[in-house]
Amino acid sequence: MKYFNDYKSCIVALSGGIDSAAVLKLAVDELGTDDVAAATCVNPHVFNYEIRNAELIANALGVKWYTFTSTPSEEFFENVTDKCYYCKKSVIGEIFKIAEKYGYQAVCDGSNIDDLDDYRPGMKILKEYGVFSPLLEAVMDKKDAETIAGKIDHPDIFFNTESCAATRIKTGRITEVRLENIEKIEDKLRYNYPGIRVRDYGETAKIEFKIKRSLTELDREVIDNVVGKFFEKVEFE
Incomplete structure (x- = not known):
């Protein structure tokens, strides 16, 4: 065709x-x-x-x-x-x-x-x-x-289910600092937790997953430790 x-x-x-x-x-x-x-x-x-x-x-x-x-x-x-x-x-x-x-x-x-x-x-x-x-x-x-x-031949190409960082900011003005913080967080978590989404609600971050998964208490602790450096409150959807 x-x-x-x-x-x-x-x-x-x-x-x-x-x-x-x-x-x-x-x-x-x-x-x-x-x-x-x-x-x-x-x-x-x-x-x-x-x-x-x-x-x-x-x-x-x-x-x-x-x-x-x-x-x-x-x-x-x-x-x-x-x-x-x-x-x-x-x-x-x-x-x-x-x-x-x-x-x-x-x-x-x-x-x-x-x-x-x-x-x-x-x-x-x-x-x-x-x-x-x-x-x-x-x-x-x-x-x-x-x-x-999948027919593109390169060992380092990594496809993730993604949308742009601006979609993560749910309330308030979009700023470069907020975008950078989202990237820093997701860069640390993306490969161990594919499909993770950190939604920025100001002081609160809500954690969602594009790919539905069950989280253990250890998973929640790991994610909370990373996200908590940037947000006062972390919630899991």
């Missing part, structure tokens, strides 16, 4: 996650490395391990890799309900600038049919900018993406 019939070249919004990695793999397989590139946002709301993962993916597939920063509007920092819309608008806008500068015909992302089941205000940007979503067009889900991304 061909996924890029309408395009001769493209640049993929590469987050370092499974979905965008799968799209980059499909693009390289069909269009070749010379006509495909990847672009990764390196703002503070993006986990550093994901940025490193994106670099490894781009290198493993042999494509050019562009990094950039974007400047979301004030609504993002005010932590409004649809902050993801304002964030993604700034990110996608920058990728289109890169595409125009270097002559890539299409901008692609990793959206798939499973994303349609969630509240994702950032999805509106895809239509507004004309982003091409190969997985969505091919009616593929996250399991399909996992299969495709």
Whole structure:
């Protein structure tokens, strides 16, 4: 099956996650490395391990890799309900600038049919900018993406079920310090507790897991010791 019939070249919004990695793999397989590139946002709301993962993916597939920063509007920092819309608008806008500068015909992302089941205000940007979503067009889900991304050969690539750090801040203004603290905590816990989410409610942190699991008293103690260095109160969901 061909996924890029309408395009001769493209640049993929590469987050370092499974979905965008799968799209980059499909693009390289069909269009070749010379006509495909990847672009990764390196703002503070993006986990550093994901940025490193994106670099490894781009290198493993042999494509050019562009990094950039974007400047979301004030609504993002005010932590409004649809902050993801304002964030993604700034990110996608920058990728289109890169595409125009270097002559890539299409901008692609990793959206798939499973994303349609969630509240994702950032999805509106895809239509507004004309982003091409190969997985969505091919009616593929996250399991399909996992299969495709699993064919990328590199021992150090680590795929985790992730969302950006800004989604962790549930109340109050989004600041770089709060984002950095979330990253410090999750970096220490992520590999032993896959799918962990530290939700910042100001003085209180609530611990959730994307992947449901049972915690022992020792697990709770370990997590509490790490999180308690940054928050006055730790709660487990």
